[in-house]
Amino acid sequence: MANDPRDLNGQKLNAALLMLGRDRQLRQELVQWLKQAEQRIGYKGSVRDDITGPIIDALHCDADVYEKTLADGTQFQFFYRTKIARDFLLATSETPTHVWEPQTTRLLKYLAAHSDSDVLVGGAYFGDHAVLLGRQLSESGRHVHCFEPNQAQAGMLLSNVALNGLDNLLIRKQGLWDEGSQKLRLDGFDSFANVVQVGAAEEGFETVTIDDYCADQGCHLSLIMLDIEGAELRALQGATQTLRKDRPAIVFEVHRDYVDWSEGLLKTPICVLLSSLGYHIFAVRDFNTNQEMGMLPIELIPADHVYLEGPPHGFNMLAVLDETSLDRSLFKRVENVSPKLLRHKNPALHHPFDGMPGR
Structure with missing residues (x-):
């Protein structure tokens, strides 16, 4: 019906998450909360791919850039565009040993x-x-x-x-x-x-x-x-x-x-x-x-x-x-x-x- 408040196709939700993600500090806090949530969710499939990942993706746009330093001091800047960037950002350690694979x-x-x-x-x-x-x-x-x-x-x-x-x-x-x-x-x-x-x-x-x-x-x-x-x-x-x-x-x-x-x-x-x-x-x-x-x-x-x-x-x-x-x-x-x-x-x-x- 015309006044149905439900967001059945997810467009409003995706737009809302992207708006939240435009505040860098708020986005960082949300990402950290979702990292913690991954450790608590009981799920037989991939929690990252099926639950937390899509939410984190919706917080970002293709122009978002992050910086991260590895354990050996190597520094990286990277666009948030694919699973590579997402999983690097969500690394368990703040200074991981590698980027990918x-x-x-x-x-x-x-x-x-x-x-x-x-x-x-x-x-x-x-x-x-x-x-x-x-x-x-x-x-x-x-x-x-x-x-x-x-x-x-x-x-x-x-x-x-x-x-x-x-x-x-x-x-x-x-x-x-x-x-x-x-x-x-x-x-x-x-x-x-x-x-x-x-x-x-x-x-x-x-x-x-x-x-x-x-x-x-x-x-x-x-x-x-x-x-x-x-x-x-x-x-x-x-x-x-x-x-x-x-x-x-x-x-x-x-x-x-x-x-x-x-x-x-x-x-x-x-x-x-x-x-x-x-x-x-x-x-x-x-x-x-x-x-x-x-x-x-x-x-x-x-x-x-x-x-x-x-x-x-x-x-x-x-x-x-x-x-x-x-x-x-x-x-x-x-x-x-x-x-x-x-x-x-x-x-x-x-x-x-x-x-x-x-x-």
């Missing part, structure tokens, strides 16, 4: 420490991994080559480089592809956007291959990290000379929205390519959030023993030429479990073998 962060830092050439990060975003690697390599004379075509996030990455006084990150607003001088655009929102090829006259950004970029820069790579929403295969197809010559370790994302793994991971085109070059391939077990893991081992699942059932999801993978180079005190090989660590799912499939962190 704890085990992947530790893996990247390990691989960078045990090599002697440059690092390339495709999908550098605001620097959640790239800035940490830049700080780690700042005294070594090595560089981190960053590719981020999202203009707003590339600008934030530049700010974070300056904020941390780094001079060894090289930032390109190009897309990594198997052909150079092509035109792409981003389709989707922020970190969820995938690339779409467009005509030369349309708006977009240019592509470059890793092979051409390395030849132009005269650089060698010991580590490649790719999180580019389905363009990972095309980027590696444009890097075959570099892979044969430099033999870098590779950390890359796969997602069922872009990768058909119905016949197993090893039969996907990206794993076929890497296997043909002699790489050993593993899925990395990790939380897709900010979650302190302490010194729990980084669990790696051989690509032919990964549990892949469930709704569409993605996870990171590792490709190395010599699997014996992975320190056994830090890494643990496991089989027939999911790479997705999830607190609210079946412990036999989704919890670390050595126990859930924080318990």
Whole structure:
């Protein structure tokens, strides 16, 4: 009826929460209260995703910016735009050890420490991994080559480089592809956007291959990290000379929205390519959030023993030429479990073998 006071579609509620969130102090108090509420709500699903997260999201707009400092002193500014920003903001510790994906962060830092050439990060975003690697390599004379075509996030990455006084990150607003001088655009929102090829006259950004970029820069790579929403295969197809010559370790994302793994991971085109070059391939077990893991081992699942059932999801993978180079005190090989660590799912499939962190 016309005078029904109920907000059945939630429009009034969302507008009210956004208005509350325009007061920074009030927003901070509300966020802190919701963090406390997460510890008290009894719920079988994900409290963050289903209950507190949507409320916190409604307090924000895309222009809201936060600053946060890690335990090692690394400083970050970031837009509140995706789950990455939300979960970083809601980290249990006021000074967490990482921004996103704890085990992947530790893996990247390990691989960078045990090599002697440059690092390339495709999908550098605001620097959640790239800035940490830049700080780690700042005294070594090595560089981190960053590719981020999202203009707003590339600008934030530049700010974070300056904020941390780094001079060894090289930032390109190009897309990594198997052909150079092509035109792409981003389709989707922020970190969820995938690339779409467009005509030369349309708006977009240019592509470059890793092979051409390395030849132009005269650089060698010991580590490649790719999180580019389905363009990972095309980027590696444009890097075959570099892979044969430099033999870098590779950390890359796969997602069922872009990768058909119905016949197993090893039969996907990206794993076929890497296997043909002699790489050993593993899925990395990790939380897709900010979650302190302490010194729990980084669990790696051989690509032919990964549990892949469930709704569409993605996870990171590792490709190395010599699997014996992975320190056994830090890494643990496991089989027939999911790479997705999830607190609210079946412990036999989704919890670390050595126990859930924080318990």
